[in-house]
Structures are given as structure tokens and as C-alpha cells.
Amino acid sequence: MKASVYYGKNDIRYEDVAVPEIEDGDILVKMKSCGLCGTDIHKAQHQTVTGPVVLSHEIAAEVVKVGKRVTRFRPGDRVVTAIHVPCFSCHYCDRGHFTLCEQFKPTNIEPGGFAEYIRLPELHVKHLTHKIPQGVSWEKAAMVEPIGCCLHGLKQAAITPGCSVLVMGSGTIGLLSAQLSAMMGASNVIVSDLSPFKLDLALRLGINHAINPAQENLEARIGEITDGLGVDLVVIAAGVSSLLPQAVNLLRRGGRVVVFSPFDQNNMVSIDAARFFRDEISIVGTYSLSSYEMPEAVEIISRNRINIDEMITHRWPLSSLGEAIEFAANPQHDVLKVIMQMDD
Structure with a gap:
């Protein structure tokens, strides 16, 4: 063969x-x-x-x-x-x-x-x-x-009807996660990516908002979309460890980050650890299905x-x-x- x-x-x-x-x-x-x-x-x-x-x-x-x-x-x-x-x-x-x-x-x-x-x-x-x-x-x-695989990850996310979801990374996993989030009841689904092609595709797939962080201030746009609350869920679907502290900053109180993509083991990042106690946020990882x-x-x-x-x-x-x-x-x-x- x-x-x-x-x-x-x-x-x-x-x-x-x-x-x-x-x-x-x-x-x-x-x-x-x-x-x-x-x-x-x-x-x-x-x-x-x-x-x-x-x-x-x-x-x-x-x-x-x-x-x-x-x-x-x-x-x-x-x-x-x-x-x-x-x-x-x-x-x-x-x-x-x-x-x-x-x-x-x-x-x-x-x-x-x-x-x-x-x-x-x-x-x-x-x-x-x-x-x-x-x-x-x-x-x-x-x-x-x-x-x-995306379903397995989103089961960690506790998506509820009417919630807001940001997917960081608009590759296959990102756009599947975004569509599945909407299917599960999220009313406001946002994706971010540097590729104009992928952002245009996201909108054609019915995603509510597509943001290029190289051209727009992501935190400011999330604030506008969520009336200053932040998103209920962030799915990190790109293997860029610097996205983690940004994801934490974009969460509303009680929000959750789901880390789907592997990060470089040698690339350490700092996050606002006080938010775990003060705002009851959580970060979970997910692998395979x-x-x-x-x-x-x-x-x-x-x-x-x-x-x-x-x-x-x-x-x-x-x-x-x-x-x-x-x-x-x-x-x-x-x-x-x-x-x-x-x-x-």
C-alpha cells in the first residue's frame, strides 16, 4: 500500500x-x-x-x-x-x-x-x-x-445561555469552538486573530465579532461589546503563551479561561494572581477528546x-x-x- x-x-x-x-x-x-x-x-x-x-x-x-x-x-x-x-x-x-x-x-x-x-x-x-x-x-x-476535541474542551467551560465568549485564534479549532459556543447558547461570540482571511471567514460563519488586535485595541473592543463587564469565557486556541495574561484581564468576575493550545514550556508569563481570590476566576486546560x-x-x-x-x-x-x-x-x-x- x-x-x-x-x-x-x-x-x-x-x-x-x-x-x-x-x-x-x-x-x-x-x-x-x-x-x-x-x-x-x-x-x-x-x-x-x-x-x-x-x-x-x-x-x-x-x-x-x-x-x-x-x-x-x-x-x-x-x-x-x-x-x-x-x-x-x-x-x-x-x-x-x-x-x-x-x-x-x-x-x-x-x-x-x-x-x-x-x-x-x-x-x-x-x-x-x-x-x-x-x-x-x-x-x-x-x-x-x-x-x-472542541466539545471536550468546551465541557470545561460551563457555557450558559446568553453568555459571552472570546476565542483567541481563528484557526480550525478556534472557529469550531466559536461555532460550537454559539450552538451551546452563547449569545455573543467574538474571535480575535491577525489574519484578515480568517476574520472574514469567521463573520461568514456567523460569528458576531471578529477583531484584529494588530489594528484595534482588543481590551477596549471587548469592553464596548460587553458594556464593560468582560467576557464570561475565553478560549485560547493559539499556542502563544502571552495570550494567557491578556485572557485573564479580559474576563468578567467569575469568568473562566480554557487553554486549548499547547504553550512553549520555556516561555513563562505573569498573570494577575489576585483575581483568583478577588474575582473567583478560573483557568483550566484541555487536551484531545x-x-x-x-x-x-x-x-x-x-x-x-x-x-x-x-x-x-x-x-x-x-x-x-x-x-x-x-x-x-x-x-x-x-x-x-x-x-x-x-x-x-
């Missing part, structure tokens, strides 16, 4: 690799669409993984073979899946912190999403794999996993509860993965979500 294999920065090879062998509880799927995630771009550009490795996990695929014990799926089924499975019984799982489970990160698909055929291990088949509803395209189905968000994300896609079509801006053949990563990583390009597809 064919796969785009990452060996190092600027060294991604479209080559023949072995088709994975499945066991009795596994299924083998053929990739139809696979999203290019921001983590894929980061890994390839900053060499945070050691090659050779097949990246990605935002998969929509067709079942081609099932193990003897598999009863929920059969060849020809259209499915989506995700990448990590918790144990459901440890200290963290018992308390609902599934992504902190020791089993979570070691579980994986084989070899990765940027391959022609992928083995979904038994745990993934049981807990993470779902059929794609009729009428949902392959490329829209590939957005199920990132939607699930649990098994419970997958069916929710499938339902959102199937009912068109948010606008996915306009978010998918580019499609590339799998053989051109290296070119697609370079294109998506260039801030000069008007690009949001890239979907990789098998070559014709």
Missing part, C-alpha cells in the same frame, strides 16, 4: 509500506479523507517526532476487512475514528479525566492517517469508531475528530448544526503531503482546513 511517511523536516516520502495485519477484534479500513491537523504541521515543521512515522488521525474511511469477533461493522461501512483510548477504570477515568489515563497516549492506530490502509485495534473498534451517517461526505466526516464526544460530534455533523463546508479550504492528494504542509504553514496563504485524499 501507499503512505506518506515523515522522515524529518522537508523529508516526507510517498512510498510503499506493508498493509497492517489485523487480529480478531480489529478492523482494516481504507482512508478516504484525512484532515491535516495543526499538530501534524507542528510535528513536521519543528521535528518533535522521530521518523520514519506516518502522521495524522482525523480519519474518514471505508471498512475493507473485519476480525472474527467484530459484529458492529462489516466491509463497505463508512466510519470515523480517533486516536487514543482510556482504560475507563483507573483513578483518572473514575473521575472523568479520561485523557489523563496512563493508557490513553500509548494507544494508537496503525500506522497513522496518512496511509492507504489503517488498522483500527480492538479498543478503537469498541470505543471510538462510529458509522458515518448517510448524506455526510468523506471530507466532512474527517472533521468529526476535531469537533470532538474522550470516547463520549465522538458520537456527539457525529450528530452535529449529520444535522449540519455548524458550518463545516466553508471551513474546508483546500484538498490535496496524499502524495503531495509535504507540499500541503508547507502551504498550510505559510501565514501568507489564505488557508484554513486542508483535507488529504488518496491519489486517483
Whole structure:
């Protein structure tokens, strides 16, 4: 089979690799669409993984073979899946912190999403794999996993009807989080970003306000929009640690910051710590998704509860993965979500 294999920065090879062998509880799927995630771009550009490795996990695929014990799926089924499975019984799982489970990160698909055929291990088949509803395209189905990640994060946010939400960063995760916040009842959703293209797209998606902090004073604009109260929630969807102290300053009393993006570990910032006691604010982190968000994300896609079509801006053949990563990583390009597809 064919796969785009990452060996190092600027060294991604479209080559023949072995088709994975499945066991009795596994299924083998053929990739139809696979999203290019921001983590894929980061890994390839900053060499945070050691090659050779097949990246990605935002998969929509067709079942081609099932193990003897598999009863929920059969060849020809259209499915989506995700990448990590918790144990459901440890200290963290018992308390609902599934992504902190020791089993979570070691579980994986084989070899990765940027391959022609992928083995979904038994745990993934049981807990993470779902059929794609009729009428949902392959490329829209590939957005199920990132939607699930955003749902997982927003569950930390305690969104209530009528609240105000600021999303800092208008990439795929930011614009999904903004749309989902509105879907959950937020009446005033604001995004900030430096990209005019992404800000224009946010407005086309129905976001109430789109602010470029290089051209406007963000704190002043938030004050105008919220009548001086500040926002109920800030979602940080960009890996810029300096956004954290600004997010804290933009919160109303009792507000919450949800940190979605990873920050540079060596970049320390100072925040107004007095606000924790004086104003009862909170800061929470979020990572990945649990098994419970997958069916929710499938339902959102199937009912068109948010606008996915306009978010998918580019499609590339799998053989051109290296070119697609370079294109998506260039801030000069008007690009949001890239979907990789098998070559014709």
C-alpha cells in the first residue's frame, strides 16, 4: 500500500509500506479523507517526532476487512475514528479525566492517517469508531475528530445561555469552538486573530465579532461589546503563551479561561494572581477528546448544526503531503482546513 511517511523536516516520502495485519477484534479500513491537523504541521515543521512515522488521525474511511469477533461493522461501512483510548477504570477515568489515563497516549492506530490502509485495534473498534451517517461526505466526516476535541474542551467551560465568549485564534479549532459556543447558547461570540482571511471567514460563519488586535485595541473592543463587564469565557486556541495574561484581564468576575493550545514550556508569563481570590476566576486546560464526544460530534455533523463546508479550504492528494504542509504553514496563504485524499 501507499503512505506518506515523515522522515524529518522537508523529508516526507510517498512510498510503499506493508498493509497492517489485523487480529480478531480489529478492523482494516481504507482512508478516504484525512484532515491535516495543526499538530501534524507542528510535528513536521519543528521535528518533535522521530521518523520514519506516518502522521495524522482525523480519519474518514471505508471498512475493507473485519476480525472474527467484530459484529458492529462489516466491509463497505463508512466510519470515523480517533486516536487514543482510556482504560475507563483507573483513578483518572473514575473521575472523568479520561485523557489523563496512563493508557490513553500509548494507544494508537496503525500506522497513522496518512496511509492507504489503517488498522483500527480492538479498543478503537469498541470505543471510538462510529458509522458515518448517510448524506455526510468523506471530507466532512474527517472533521468529526476535531469537533470532538472542541466539545471536550468546551465541557470545561460551563457555557450558559446568553453568555459571552472570546476565542483567541481563528484557526480550525478556534472557529469550531466559536461555532460550537454559539450552538451551546452563547449569545455573543467574538474571535480575535491577525489574519484578515480568517476574520472574514469567521463573520461568514456567523460569528458576531471578529477583531484584529494588530489594528484595534482588543481590551477596549471587548469592553464596548460587553458594556464593560468582560467576557464570561475565553478560549485560547493559539499556542502563544502571552495570550494567557491578556485572557485573564479580559474576563468578567467569575469568568473562566480554557487553554486549548499547547504553550512553549520555556516561555513563562505573569498573570494577575489576585483575581483568583478577588474575582473567583478560573483557568483550566484541555487536551484531545474522550470516547463520549465522538458520537456527539457525529450528530452535529449529520444535522449540519455548524458550518463545516466553508471551513474546508483546500484538498490535496496524499502524495503531495509535504507540499500541503508547507502551504498550510505559510501565514501568507489564505488557508484554513486542508483535507488529504488518496491519489486517483
